[in-house]
Amino acid sequence: MFCNGGATEPQRHYSTVVEQCQSANITSHKQLIMDIHNRVVIITGASSGIGAATARMFANEGARLVLAARREGALNQVAASLRPGTEAIVIPTDVGDEEAVKNLVDQALQRFGTIDVLVNNAGYGAFAPITDLSAEKFDDILRVNLRGVFLCTKYVLPHFYQKQAGSVVTVSSLAGKHGFSNGAAYCASKFGVMGLMESVFHEARSHNVRVITLTPGSVDTPFFDGAGVPVPNRDRIPQADEIAEVIRLAVALPERTLIRELDIRPTNPKG
Numbered sequence: 001m002f003c004n005g006g007a008t009e010p011q012r013h014y015s016t017v018v019e020q021c022q023s024a025n026i027t028s029h030k031q032l033i034m035d036i037h038n039r040v041v042i043i044t045g046a047s048s049g050i051g052a053a054t055a056r057m058f059a060n061e062g063a064r065l066v067l068a069a070r071r072e073g074a075l076n077q078v079a080a081s082l083r084p085g086t087e088a089i090v091i092p093t094d095v096g097d098e099e100a101v102k103n104l105v106d107q108a109l110q111r112f113g114t115i116d117v118l119v120n121n122a123g124y125g126a127f128a129p130i131t132d133l134s135a136e137k138f139d140d141i142l143r144v145n146l147r148g149v150f151l152c153t154k155y156v157l158p159h160f161y162q163k164q165a166g167s168v169v170t171v172s173s174l175a176g177k178h179g180f181s182n183g184a185a186y187c188a189s190k191f192g193v194m195g196l197m198e199s200v201f202h203e204a205r206s207h208n209v210r211v212i213t214l215t216p217g218s219v220d221t222p223f224f225d226g227a228g229v230p231v232p233n234r235d236r237i238p239q240a241d242e243i244a245e246v247i248r249l250a251v252a253l254p255e256r257t258l259i260r261e262l263d264i265r266p267t268n269p270k271g
């Protein structure tokens, strides 16, 4: 439940909104924000980096979790690191595999009876000049980074539409807005994600479903090890748990509000 108190002017002070909500018998400002406690959250790419940090963040908020990625052992380790008492299930899933994604959504519904938030986070980087890029690598990065987002969103949305609620948070990248040398495959996949989710946003909003796309710059995670490139300015770029905090803020906004897209950059990359 929330109240916007008719506070349409951005400059109006927050306390005015709280006063208006109090006069409407809404006594706590906490009721202004969406309650994450007990929400059911599917996180893809939950075995590492941003996904693992997002799992820990949602667990600390009292959410119930569905952890998906390919490596079951790593998912189990993340599950074991969650706040004691957290309800979490591990579903080994290749997000590019349609049957695996259907199974992920089915298992989530069987276990918890509902889904409230989908975090489309699974993805990887591969960087090479186009002349050195194999067609197989190009196909695979689109299969995981783009088709994976397509499949997870496609199979979760009917449930969200049925209940006329839900949030889809997709971790794209600034590489979805800006091309760079050696980034042909990765940028193509992330530009694709931007077009995909911009379209889905228009479809989903009439069902009260929020489609939020985050475009981080560099984040200190194992992503760079997998891509075989050095981590840039490790001391300056955001840590995975800081991106998780941005996801928390985006999801916790009042249900009638939506951060459609959000660039996340280091405050001071060079120091």
Ligand SMILES: NC(=O)c1ccc[n+]([C@@H]2O[C@H](COP(=O)([O-])OP(=O)(O)OC[C@H]3O[C@@H](n4cnc5c(N)ncnc54)[C@H](OP(=O)(O)O)[C@@H]3O)[C@@H](O)[C@H]2O)c1
Residues within 6 Å of the ligand: 044, 045, 046, 047, 048, 049, 050, 051, 068, 069, 070, 071, 072, 074, 093, 094, 095, 096, 121, 122, 123, 124, 125, 144, 171, 172, 173, 174, 215, 216, 217, 218, 219, 220, 221, 222, 223, 224, 226, 240
């Ligand atoms: N780190 C950055 O600088 C940065 C910046 C902008 C955007 N991003 C995006 O953030 C997301 C998370 O990356 P990260 O930085 O946290 O990297 P990471 O630590 O390498 O995590 C990547 C995750 O994706 C999963 N994954 C990869 N292929 C998969 C597949 N086929 N099916 C299911 N899961 C798969 C991995 O799990 P398994 O290996 O167990 O499958 C892992 O959990 C990615 O989409 C990435 O493009 C990262």
